[in-house]
Amino acid sequence: MISTVEIVKVSGRALLANKMRSFLTTLGIIIGVGAVIAAYAVGQGANSVIDKQISMLGSNFMYVFPDRSSVSSFSNPRYLTVSDAEAIERECSGVVAVAPLAETTAQAIYGSANWSAEVSGSTPGFSVVREWLVESGRDLMDGDIRSGSKVCVLGYTVADKLFGEEEPVGKVIRIRTVPFTVVGVFASKGRSMGGYDQDDFILVPITTAQRRLTRNANTGRVGAIMVKGVSMKALNYLEIQINDLLRERHRIRPDRPNDFSVMNISQILDVRRKATQTMSLLLGAIAAISLIVGGIGIMNIMLVSVTERTREIGIRMAVGAKSGDIRLQFLIEALSLSLLGGVLGILLGTAAGIGLSAIMNSPPVFGVGSIVLAFVFSALVGVGFGFYPAWKASLLNPIDALKYE
Amino acid sequence: MALLELREIRKSFKMGGGDLEVLHGVSLLIEKGEFVAMMGPSGSGKSTTMNILGCLDVPTSGDYLLEGKDVATLDNDELATIRNRMIGFVFQGFNLLPRTSALANVEMPMLYSGVGARERRRRAREALDRMGLGDRMNHDPSRLSGGQQQRVAIARGIVNRAPILMADEPTGNLDTKTSDEIMKLFQDLNVNEGITIVLVTHEADVAAYARRILRFRDGIIIDDEINARVRGADAV
Numbered sequence: 001m002i003s004t005v006e007i008v009k010v011s012g013r014a015l016l017a018n019k020m021r022s023f024l025t026t027l028g029i030i031i032g033v034g035a036v037i038a039a040y041a042v043g044q045g046a047n048s049v050i051d052k053q054i055s056m057l058g059s060n061f062m063y064v065f066p067d068r069s070s071v072s073s074f075s076n077p078r079y080l081t082v083s084d085a086e087a088i089e090r091e092c093s094g095v096v097a098v099a100p101l102a103e104t105t106a107q108a109i110y111g112s113a114n115w116s117a118e119v120s121g122s123t124p125g126f127s128v129v130r131e132w133l134v135e136s137g138r139d140l141m142d143g144d145i146r147s148g149s150k151v152c153v154l155g156y157t158v159a160d161k162l163f164g165e166e167e168p169v170g171k172v173i174r175i176r177t178v179p180f181t182v183v184g185v186f187a188s189k190g191r192s193m194g195g196y197d198q199d200d201f202i203l204v205p206i207t208t209a210q211r212r213l214t215r216n217a218n219t220g221r222v223g224a225i226m227v228k229g230v231s232m233k234a235l236n237y238l239e240i241q242i243n244d245l246l247r248e249r250h251r252i253r254p255d256r257p258n259d260f261s262v263m264n265i266s267q268i269l270d271v272r273r274k275a276t277q278t279m280s281l282l283l284g285a286i287a288a289i290s291l292i293v294g295g296i297g298i299m300n301i302m303l304v305s306v307t308e309r310t311r312e313i314g315i316r317m318a319v320g321a322k323s324g325d326i327r328l329q330f331l332i333e334a335l336s337l338s339l340l341g342g343v344l345g346i347l348l349g350t351a352a353g354i355g356l357s358a359i360m361n362s363p364p365v366f367g368v369g370s371i372v373l374a375f376v377f378s379a380l381v382g383v384g385f386g387f388y389p390a391w392k393a394s395l396l397n398p399i400d401a402l403k404y405e
Numbered sequence: 406m407a408l409l410e411l412r413e414i415r416k417s418f419k420m421g422g423g424d425l426e427v428l429h430g431v432s433l434l435i436e437k438g439e440f441v442a443m444m445g446p447s448g449s450g451k452s453t454t455m456n457i458l459g460c461l462d463v464p465t466s467g468d469y470l471l472e473g474k475d476v477a478t479l480d481n482d483e484l485a486t487i488r489n490r491m492i493g494f495v496f497q498g499f500n501l502l503p504r505t506s507a508l509a510n511v512e513m514p515m516l517y518s519g520v521g522a523r524e525r526r527r528r529a530r531e532a533l534d535r536m537g538l539g540d541r542m543n544h545d546p547s548r549l550s551g552g553q554q555q556r557v558a559i560a561r562g563i564v565n566r567a568p569i570l571m572a573d574e575p576t577g578n579l580d581t582k583t584s585d586e587i588m589k590l591f592q593d594l595n596v597n598e599g600i601t602i603v604l605v606t607h608e609a610d611v612a613a614y615a616r617r618i619l620r621f622r623d624g625i626i627i628d629d630e631i632n633a634r635v636r637g638a639d640a641v
Contacts, residue, residue, distance in 0.1 A: 006516050017504055315500050318461060319514040319561065320489020322482045398488075399461040402500065 004332075007325070011332040014305075022337060025301045028294020029341025029381060030348055033374040035287035037349025037366070038356060043280030044365035045357045050273050060096075060232050061129050062264040064088075064225040064242060067257075080246075080260060081220040082206060087249060088227060089125075092241040094234035099125035100222040102209045108162060108202060110173040115161040118201040119175060121209020121222075127153075127186070129228040137169035137184030140205055148207035152180040156188035156199035178212045180204060235264055291377060294341065295385035302334050302389035313393055314401030327394035334386020335379065342378030346371055406473045408569070408601055409435040409458055414467035416453050427453050429624040430467070437568070440595040440602045442612035442632075445621030452573055454621070455605045459492050459571045460484045489518050493562025497574035499554040501546040507533060507557045508542040514565040532560035536590065552583035559590060563600065570594065573605045581610075588614040589637055610636075 015022045066079040085100035102121035107114055120126065124140045127133075134153065144151050152175070159168045159182075168182045180202075189198045204213070206222065227242065229235045239262050246260055306313070313326055350366065357364035416428040428450045435441055435458075443451040456462040457469060460476060469476040471487065479487070493514075494500075501510045511529040520528070533542050536556040546554050555575060562570050572591065576584035592614050594600045606612050613636040620628035 003519065006522075010516075013505075311500070312502055315502060316513070316517075317485065318459075318488060318494050318500070320485050320517040320565075322485040322517070324482070325517060397462075399456050402461070402496070 004328070007328050007332055008336075011329055011336055014309075014329075014333055015336055021301065022340075025298055026294075026337050026341035026344065028290060028297040029338050029378050030294075030345040032287050032289075032291035032294050033342050033345025033378050034349035034352060035283060035290055036374045036377070037346055037370055038352035039280050039283030039287060040370040041349070041353030041364035041366050042356045042360065042362075043276050043283070044367065045353075045362040046276045046360065047273055048365055049362040050269055050276070059131070060230070060235060061226055061228040062235060062239065062262055062267075064227065064246070065223075065261050065263065067259050067261045079219070079221045080223075080225055082210075082222055083220060084246060084249060085123075085222065085225045087245060088225065088242055091245055092227075092238055094230050094238050094241075096228040096230055097125040097128035098228075099123050099129045099226045100206055101126070101224045101226055102206055102214050102222045103224075104209070104214050106175050106213060108158065108173050108175050110162040110171065113162045113164075115158060117155070117158045119209065119213060120201050120203050121206040121213065122203060122226075123206055125228075126203060126226070129226045132189075133187040134184045135187040136167075137182070139184055140203060144205040145207050148205060148211055150178060150180045150208055150212070151183045151205065153184040153186060153203040154182055155186055155201040155203075157197055158200060158202055159185045175202065175204070176213065180208075232267075232270070235267065239264060291381050295338070295381035298334050298337050298382065299385035299389060301337075302330060302386055303392070305333070306330060306389050306393040310396065310401050310404040313396050314398055314404065317396070317398035318402060323394040326396075327390045330390035330393045331383065331386050334390065335382040338378045338382025338386070339375070342375045345378065346374060349374070407434040407470070408437040408439075408472060409433075409603075410468075410470040410473075411454070411457070412468040412470070414454070414457060414464045414469065416450075416457065416462070417465050426465075427624050428457075428464070431624070431626055432467075433619065433626060433629070435601065435603065437601055438595070438599050439617060440592070440604070440615045441617045441619060442604045442606060442615035443619045443621060444606060444609070444612050446607060449621035450624040451605050451619075451621040455571055455573055455603060458603060459494060460487050461494075485517075489514060489565060491567050491569055493559075493565070493567040493570045495555065495558045495562050495570065495572040495575045497577035499546065499551075499558050499578075501554055501557055501561075503547065504545055506543045506545060507538060507549065507560075510546070510557055511560045511564050514561060518565060528564055529560070532564040533557070535563075536560045550583075551579050552586060555579065555583075555587055556590065559587070559594075563594065563598075567600075569601045569603065571603045571605075574607070575604070576606070576608070576611050584611060585637075592637055 064080060082100050085098050089095055089098040099122045104119050105116060106119045108117050123145050124142060127139050137153070139153060140151070152173070154168055162168065162173060163171070168185055171182050172179050173182060174180070186199070191197055210220065227238065229238045242262060243258070247258065250259055252259065316326060353364040353366065411431055411433050414428055414431040415426060417424040417426040431450065431454055443454060445451045453462070457464050463477070471491070502513070508529050511532055512525045515525045515528065530542065533539060536559055538553060538556055538560065541549060541553060546557065549557065576587055579587060588611060591602055591604065595602045604612070604615055612618050613632065613634070616632050616635055618630055618632050619626050
């Protein structure tokens with residue numbers, strides 16, 4: 001019996017004798033494997049970006065906005081208030097924290113430095129919902145809200161622009177003309193996916209903001225209410241509770257539409273994550289089809305090769321090659337083609353993954369799993385589609401093969 | 406016990422609608438060390454007989470005993486082993502692998518009998534030297550003359566130390582002078598190495614090198630005679 005090493009050499013020589021054909025035959029596998037690797041890299045990369053986004057925004061949270069389009073002159077004034085926020089916190093289950101939000105843009109001044117920043121009026125719940133950490137000083141406290149004290153916590157960018165190297169905590173800045181004492185600075189979160197600087201804001205007590213900055217003190221009107229639930233699952237039920245609660249509080253008749261809307265950010269991101277998963281799956285399916293087509297290409301060429309080399313098979317059989325030897329030779333040729341395609345495909349897919357991720361502005365993620373899977377799959381394609389031609393070759397009758405013209 | 410024995414061998418091929426019988430009961434005995442030429446016009450059954458003797462083909466009926474063993478009882482792998490160990494082949498068209506060096510061509514039978522690379526190389530060189538091709542070992546068949554190619558084929562036939570060499574019109578593609586050289590090589594192998602040679606030819610000049618001549622016509626042996634005047638016998 002011939003040794004496998006010798007058969008590999010024989011097969012290798014046959015493939016090298018037709019370099020161009022061998023390469024073109026492997027192209028289907030190269031593209032298939034490349035697509036698997038690239039799809040995985042880009043898909044995982046996008047997912048990791050979404051995960052990061054979720055962690056930056058804060059997880060399991062939703063926004064409740066007043067819905068201005070549906071405000072009807074027949075109903076009571078419809079906007080969200082601080083008491084709506086308090087009601088949600090008090091009456092809904094599955095709530096971790098609630099933060100009403102009154103935002104405005106204002107000029108902040110310290111000494112000769114001034115900076116236009118987003119001023120967010122909220123409660124201690126703000127940093128819980130959005131998952132902000134205090135780097136120095138302290139966060140807002142319930143007392144600040146009750147007394148409407150003129151204190152603020154700075155986002156990292158604002159602290160940097162106004163104070164530079166100087167320690168901000170304890171200093172007094174002016175927002176518009178109102179003096180606020182800086183009690184703390186938040187740790188930096190950096191830029192969001194859209195390039196928006198998340199650290200460019202000042203947090204002040206909502207009561208102070210309404211009285212001094214937005215002039216909505218009488219109505220207690222807020223721009224939005226942020227709600228953090230205990231889990232992603234809890235959000236759906238929470239949304240229903242908020243819906244019922246606010247309809248009741250706003251006395252909306254059953255036939256009237258909501259005067260507010262609930263935006264479940266986590267859900268949106270989750271949908272996006274599912275979309276990338278679907279896209280990955282789709283690309284994977286295309287890759288699988290490409291691998292099968294590539295396999296058929298290999299089978300086709302191997303069948304041609306067996307026919308072309310019928311006389312060679314006859315000669316080998318005449319000098320003592322067994323059917324198994326012939327079968328193994330052609331099987332190894334097919335396997336070599338598909339594995340070569342697999343290796344080139346992995347290289348191509350890695351390059352494509354890096355390129356596509358650069359365009360999509362998300363880092364590619366390469367898993368050992370996807371590479372091993374691609375390699376194993378291409379080997380299976382080689383064996384699967386190489387078997388029939390090899391089997392056909394081994395069935396040849398020596399004398400018929402020798403006489404073949 | 407004869408080396409090769411055919412008993413009432415019949416062979417038919419499927420042709421169009423029906424069967425075409427080309428051997429109508431061939432019986433013969435070949436002893437070890439013989440040099441037998443099988444002669445006859447085309448279609449007389451001599452090549453078919455040789456293919457059966459060489460285990461390249463199987464008879465439709467009749468018995469073939471090789472060293473007393475009934476070949477019909479052997480499976481394909483065992484037949485392959487017999488072709489590998491017992492029988493060397495030389496064909497009219499040389500049947501060398503293209504784009505493969507003379508050395509690699511000669512090494513091939515040993516590939517299938519599991520001889521190690523070093524030993525393969527040594528024995529292939531030895532066989533090619535024996536055929537006077539010591540300086541052509543790394544040439545592809547396309548760069549060798551017909552006579553040289555046929556000598557590579559003979560080297561391939563003897564390299565695995567097979568006791569039987571079968572040659573089907575080995576000089577069919579060669580000129581007279583080269584034919585004589587090739588036939589002398591066969592004679593030399595028969596006399597000095599004791600290799601049994603079965604030769605198929607339709608040329609009397611070529612058959613004249615053999616010590617026994619079988620004549621075929623229409624699928625039967627019509628004549629079996631000792632060649633009283635062996636050509637070139639004095640030279641060996």
